[in-house]
Amino acid sequence: MSEASRPTCMGIVDEAFRLERTGKPVIHLEKGELDLDTPEVVKEAAIRAIRDNRTRYSDSNGVPEFRRAVCDYYERAYGVSVAPSRVIVNSGSSPAMLELFLALLEPGDEVVLPNPGYPAYPSFVEVARGRVVWAGTREHGFAYTADVVRPHLTPRTAAVLINFPSNPVGVSVGAGALRAFSELGPLIVSDEVYHGLDFDGERPHTILEFSDDAVVVGSFSKGFAMTGWRLGYLIVPERLVDRLIRQHQYVFVGTNTFVQWAAITALEQADLIKQQIRTELRARRDHALAGLPRLGFEVTYVPRGGFYLFARQPDRERPSHAFAADLLQQAHVATTPGTEFGSDGEGYIRFSMSSPIHLIDEAMTRLAVWLAAGAGRRVAAAQSSCCGGSTATSERKDRQPEEVLS
């Protein structure tokens, strides 16, 4: 990863875990997962599949019935027709994206990514020896559009990654914007893991409505409360199927069989499950939206879908990683510094709606006390340049940080 884009620390989740194990009452607004349990109907389907001994290898690219169910879902939700042979299943959307870029890129090939964007995107590209090209969105109010991407295209552009509803901003777009991406030229890789979690109730659109020569990245983590199940997939153009399956057979072998059978049930119940999650997420977002501006945060873009709210810090000069690290250590509110998502995130904090409303309220109270006490400012930014890891902690144990709310 380039130094400019490399997050200063990825350990805030682990540090929050660690604090919690020492008995600290951490409020989790940093997680990419909800506190909701996986729906019972999905759990019971998994249990049936285990009892039925669906515990052996399936076809390497995925259980045929599951790949068919993915296609049926895309037909139902978006009106697009996809052949099951184009679906390649993996243990989460992350290894799926890794295998995509490993198969796609020659050294030096370029992939355009949104800045800010999901922190793992550059890793997939760079592990595959590709080159990341950042398309900054901050000056466009965080809107990531074909027009924002176009100046970054070169003869080496192998793919343009899009992600709606977006992480970390919650940007959602309509048909016109997707069509414009599809007309840019390079392969569009559409990370649709937050699909179905749009708040405005409009029918969402997939890139596949506008081009068959595009890649969809799908997952069950976000829309079905199935993070710990590790199930994702790619839908790829026909021309890439053979290349990907060949690599997949050798390098990943396959994906958990009974989890795929359970996910068929999840897809059958998708409308109901996603509706429930969406309703809860919108209520949480509305609550955070009401609270944060009063504390001096500026919500530049009101999220239209997904898990997150991306807000400008009250203290705009302070590095966001220092802000988030001290907020965790001192007030035990875990958030994610905007710089984790790229340089355009500096000065911003990502709040995940990963905790229920009463804890979002409690977090607002802690934030208010913490900000009023000016606690953060008493710690030099240089001292708080890393947010996690046992090494950092042991180095800093003489600091006795003021723990305002523990």
Next chain:
Amino acid sequence: MSEASRPTCMGIVDEAFRLERTGKPVIHLEKGELDLDTPEVVKEAAIRAIRDNRTRYSDSNGVPEFRRAVCDYYERAYGVSVAPSRVIVNSGSSPAMLELFLALLEPGDEVVLPNPGYPAYPSFVEVARGRVVWAGTREHGFAYTADVVRPHLTPRTAAVLINFPSNPVGVSVGAGALRAFSELGPLIVSDEVYHGLDFDGERPHTILEFSDDAVVVGSFSKGFAMTGWRLGYLIVPERLVDRLIRQHQYVFVGTNTFVQWAAITALEQADLIKQQIRTELRARRDHALAGLPRLGFEVTYVPRGGFYLFARQPDRERPSHAFAADLLQQAHVATTPGTEFGSDGEGYIRFSMSSPIHLIDEAMTRLAVWLAAGAGRRVAAAQSSCCGGSTATSERKDRQPEEVLS
């Protein structure tokens, strides 16, 4: 992959699946998995974990209790002490090896691999832009030793991969041979996924008894009949922990949580579970060992552990992929051509003990009829140069292959 090492086809498993779906009574002696169900005690542990909602992200590198259980098992089985921080969990040993080589190799770094060996090994290295260096074992009676490896070491050697009991030959080695590997110099990567399946009853040894600066690749697929669960791990030297965890957090995110909880139970019951599987495998091996020589196969190395028996074809001049492809199409016995495992496998067929004894018997009968009819020889080798895939099948549908036993 270099052309010399590239298997001509990887589709025999899929082709066997396809034939079976058309109603053909395929006997599976090609699979890297047994017909045995996952032990009930493990299934029930998974069901409990699902009911207990262990369905969310865990620590990225694995559930701490599971990593501790892996270390306890290594202490119990081998008397070695391993810190849980050195264990990195992934969705099978294949993605685990991929992440190892992605983190370890710079372009052009060399990894020494056994020839013949597991067909995916070169893929892990080459996807990571490393260079495969083959250590041929055929002229050494398929024994893979430090002495066989030594002439292949260069200043660019980043790692030497070892695998005992081995796939495809079933080679097993003692303490002295492992110690010699550990003294070679380069990092030893020890694929121990068939551990606990040694037939001679001697205490097996891990590379970690001889060096802490080595990597173990572990899995639950083979020793616990858990192929479809997709659970594996690396044990890495302290010096590699940070590098691997950093990459792992971004690129794989994590591994199924309730599967890890179930695997704790598997490890607690490991001695009993592996004993049962070992006993069954040895009985199957003994049966195949009694049958194959009578049909003209030569068993160069009597397997001392694992799933497989590697035997020289009666018709030694015939390409092994042609032999295996016609055996599948005409007698519906699925095996794996020796060339899948490298150039030193030419003229050999790998029989997996993946089916029960009565089907191994039935396969011997089909083989006898098929060989006696000389069926294979009537098809030109050039015509049968690929064993699988729907394309190959449709191209060849005018052949009307003589199906001696369908």
